[in-house]
Amino acid sequence: MNDPRIAVVGSGPSGLYTVAALLASGQPLHIDVIDRLPTPYGLVRYGVAPDHAKMKAVTRVLAKPFTKDNVRFVGNVEVGRDLTHDDLAACYDAVVYASGTERDRCLDIPGEDLPGVMGSGEFVRWYNGHPDAAARDLSLDAEQVAVIGAGNVALDVARVLGRTADELRDTDVPARVLAALARSAVHDVHILIRRGPADVKFTPAELFQLSELAGADVLVHDGGDGIGDPSLAEDKRVRLNLKTLRTFAETPARGRRRRIHLRFFSRPAKILGADRVSGIVVEHTRRQARDQAAGSGERFVLPVGMVVTAVGFRGAPLAGLPFSAAAGTVPNEAGRVMAGAAVVPRVYVAGWLKRGASGIIGTNRPDGAETAAAVVADLAGRAVPPRPDVVDLLGSRNHLPSDWAGWLRLEEYEGALGAADGRGRVKVHDLESMLRSCTTPMRQ
């Protein structure tokens, strides 16, 4: 009898927690983890901020499945380019899409298309050395920057812009990125938050971290409403955030080179500029019913030369799969992909593509377990036909995937690059060099 073959598309936390849960089921399975890059770990490598090195230690756990003989890493293979959904359906008994939500949501305001405006995804990929952003030469020559959003990504962007070069030196950012950040002209980072202090989605520890920047003061602009009494907040996260914001507000500015402004009740109305960003029109908002804030008509201009929008992500439609344009996700029930009321057989989703772009790394563990349980339940007692090996199929198309051993070679090379520069690890960020490192053992 054949063991069922399962494809997991995407090797970020959601894909790899799904794999771990599939393995924990104890069923005999063969699992291929397919990624468009030759590197595993998705947003752990390319999303988690470089100064959150400890969080990246989650890779210790995520890597575990690849020590098993029945799990392969099939890297440098893009579904939609190198393989179709039909190819996957032919090669596997179940296909789990865990490829995330890579597109930035838009603001839908005038001026959004001006050079100097970018989505947080784009900016984060740049500072994290994602090969998609490798060609990008970003010079941070604006003295003032607006960051729009009230979540952890907005904080990441503001923090990276607020860090000194010394603080970032001991991270894995590529040399070119480090040089650009060291030359940065940025003095003021304005985080524009539509609602009030009690409404933000920041993880308390990450908000607190703003106070640990060596070269930046943190200023709170509460919009005249006050910050609110932490002891009256029912939710612990709100309580902790209000407490931290009060501390920020009570700490006098220390005349540091940079300032991070948390501007509450502030909505971007229009981005100004002739051929690139020269300012942003901000409108004060007022609290209405709970969770609502409406424009007040009072406006002011911040003379920013760069705008980063961090208002969420959405998935891109995948050929051959249903898609909810409104949610930016694939419709599903507990991970089973749904076309209207009908289950699409043998196709599953996990992670952000399944539930939308929210939550933190840990959220993916129970999420992946749920999807894995659906896969295992659906496979139970079903005879599976013999199926072609996807690596052979790719070979017949002259496409050579990279493997786990290749990633380990690249990882070793990045470690050596870091050691040569007195840093822990330095990322290789153009795809050609990455693939070369994957296939070339290092000289001893």
Add this chain to the structure above:
Amino acid sequence: MPYVIAESCIDVMDRSCMEECPVDCIYEGSRKLYINPYECIDCGACEPACPVEAISQDRAVPNGQEEFVSDNLRFFADPLPGRAEPLGQPGGAAVLGPVGIDTDLIASYQRDG
């Protein structure tokens, strides 16, 4: 700065946090759960998962409960009562299973009220 579990977990042990922890570093004693500071990656997933708000960053434990910070460490760094070796870094609570022993502090702890 790892996260720690303080007083309100004692005799509750809801375990929701164990499911959320991405590195499976929350271990089960007899009366209380403990976060392994060697294995914790500071992600904060456990904090909102706890229904009795027992979890916080070590710098932010409730006033008067500072002893739980060192006690969480002691659970892993020192041999538990009746054991010869410390737990150290077992590499995951699911692999290890419930430990079933508490530190001296917790074993003899009297909750107020």
